[in-house]
Amino acid sequence: MEKMLEGKVCLITGAGRGIGRATALLFASEGAKLVLSDMDQQPLGEVVSQVKDQGGKAVGVVGDVTADGFAEGFVQRAVETFGPDIHVIVNNAGYTWDGVVHKMTDEQWEAMLRVHCTAPFRIIRAAAPYIRENAKRERAEGRVVMRKIVNVSSIAGTDGNAGQANYSTAKAGILGFTKTLAKEWGPLNVNVNAVAFGWIETRLTQPKKEETVIEKDGKRIPIGVPKEHLDVFRLMIPLGRPGTPEEAARVILFLASPLSDYVSGQVIKVTGGW
Numbered sequence: 001m002e003k004m005l006e007g008k009v010c011l012i013t014g015a016g017r018g019i020g021r022a023t024a025l026l027f028a029s030e031g032a033k034l035v036l037s038d039m040d041q042q043p044l045g046e047v048v049s050q051v052k053d054q055g056g057k058a059v060g061v062v063g064d065v066t067a068d069g070f071a072e073g074f075v076q077r078a079v080e081t082f083g084p085d086i087h088v089i090v091n092n093a094g095y096t097w098d099g100v101v102h103k104m105t106d107e108q109w110e111a112m113l114r115v116h117c118t119a120p121f122r123i124i125r126a127a128a129p130y131i132r133e134n135a136k137r138e139r140a141e142g143r144v145v146m147r148k149i150v151n152v153s154s155i156a157g158t159d160g161n162a163g164q165a166n167y168s169t170a171k172a173g174i175l176g177f178t179k180t181l182a183k184e185w186g187p188l189n190v191n192v193n194a195v196a197f198g199w200i201e202t203r204l205t206q207p208k209k210e211e212t213v214i215e216k217d218g219k220r221i222p223i224g225v226p227k228e229h230l231d232v233f234r235l236m237i238p239l240g241r242p243g244t245p246e247e248a249a250r251v252i253l254f255l256a257s258p259l260s261d262y263v264s265g266q267v268i269k270v271t272g273g274w
């Protein structure tokens with residue numbers, strides 16, 4: 001059977017761990033040419049090596065997706081490495097910075113909008129020339145080549161979650177962006193969709209411990225979920241367990257592959273039924 005992403009240039013952010021890492025490895029097994037990014041060099045390097053060891057093609061771009069100029073550099077690296085065409089973008093990089101509304105700082109609020117909304121917007125804008133010009137040429141030639149954008153959201157965005165006003169606002173915001181871009185770029189054969197995950201077992205959803213932090217801009221930001229919340233989540237999930245990063249990645253592959261060529265502007269909840 002032909003591989004689903006054979007020769008497709010795929011950009012994935014936050015590819016060093018968790019869902020992004022599993023997506024990178026799955027895409028590699030489907031023949032993708034990968035442009036992977038993460039703000040942490042070591043895990044990113046390991047994923048790039050793993051893809052190459054398995055005979056795949058990957059290049060790594062270390063950087064913070066919220067940094068000025070990151071989006072342009074990321075897209076430029078893709079073009080320099082694999083040529084002036086981009087087929088798939090997975091906006092996955094993200095983290096949480098929880099707090100109740102009455103104690104939330106401006107910095108905490110804005111950090112979530114920047115990483116979950118502004119960064120995907122900037123990456124897509126930077127990639128626009130390579131997507132739109134190729135699509136227009138193909139249209140003039142009477143050819144149909146589908147391209148794909150997958151934005152990673154959360155059920156905190158679709159349904160709200162106490163203690164995550166900043167995160168849930170940002171994860172809802174990216175859904176508005178997804179639906180609008182589906183309308184703007186549909187005529188150019190770009191499918192634009194989002195996945196809203198429930199509880200996927202990654203670093204982000206480990207039981208909260210003192211030492212589970214993200215180090216960013218000189219700050220130590222605590223991540224993880226209180227154990228008693230995880231116990232409640234488990235009860236609310238009909239399948240009775242969290243999802244694995246590999247299970248999460250398969251839905252992203254669906255939205256990046258020809259299997260979803262007639263799906264656009266949608267949000268798929270991947271929650272084990274929660």
Ligand SMILES: NC(=O)c1ccc[n+]([C@@H]2O[C@H](COP(=O)([O-])OP(=O)(O)OC[C@H]3O[C@@H](n4cnc5c(N)ncnc54)[C@H](O)[C@@H]3O)[C@@H](O)[C@H]2O)c1
Nearest residue numbers: 014016017018019039064065094154197199200202203204
């Ligand atoms: N795990 C879940 O249950 C769950 C649920 C809903 C949504 N999500 C979303 O899935 C995405 C992936 O999360 P995960 O669970 O795999 O977490 P993770 O911590 O295992 O992996 C996220 C990766 O993104 C990178 N990253 C974070 N912020 C970055 C930045 N500013 N610039 C560059 N890289 C950055 C991290 O270094 C890390 O390697 C996130 O957008 C998250 O909000 C996760």
